[in-house]
Amino acid sequence: MPDLSFFEKVYEIVLKIPYGKVTTYGSIAKYLGAGKSARMVGWAMNKSHTHPKQIPAHRVVNRNGVLTGKHHFGGPNVMQQLLENERIKVNNDQIVNFKKHFWDPAIELKNDQQNHK
Template sequence: MQDPAADIAEVVYEIVRLIPAGRVSSYGAIARAVGMISGARMVGFLMGRCGAVEPKVPAHRVVNSSGLLTGKFHFGPGNEMQRLLEREGITVENDRIRDFKKLFWDPSEEIR
């Protein structure tokens, strides 16, 4: 028998893998896309645990609904999350994505 939590995690990871480089999504948008209306915290928890998951999950592309890098501590010391985003052409100022609304990728709209 399959573990339902593992199934949800894999669906979340698959959605995050679809976020294009140079774009970002939010914990809540991903939760809504998988049918978890109040699941933003669960998505955040899964992003914090995905470091060893294969294929890789670009968790750095998932931020809070205001564009804040609230999960940056999962990337270790320093500004690794910011560095990964900036390498994709995303500007981060004071731990917030500049032009968040313009760069926002909504899985409910993008995945058909």
């Protein structure tokens, strides 16, 4: 494991989110380690625009499935548009059937960790 920065670790997970799926800040933080907090994930997203790669931050929402950071996409409705572009319905800044689209890295990447070993 290269000494990736905290940001890059978060980006790696976000980039692994499949099409039409979403995850939460807390889940990513929990996957990175119990010592990490969800705030760090949000911080990484804020600086995601500085990252050379495109970070699909629109696939990351808070625990309630609400588009908390929609304003950081350069517009109040950009995030929703991106989600709807992936067949994800958004109503009142909240993802419809959020539980259905939820993609937990702690579970999905768990198999990948064992496989990678």
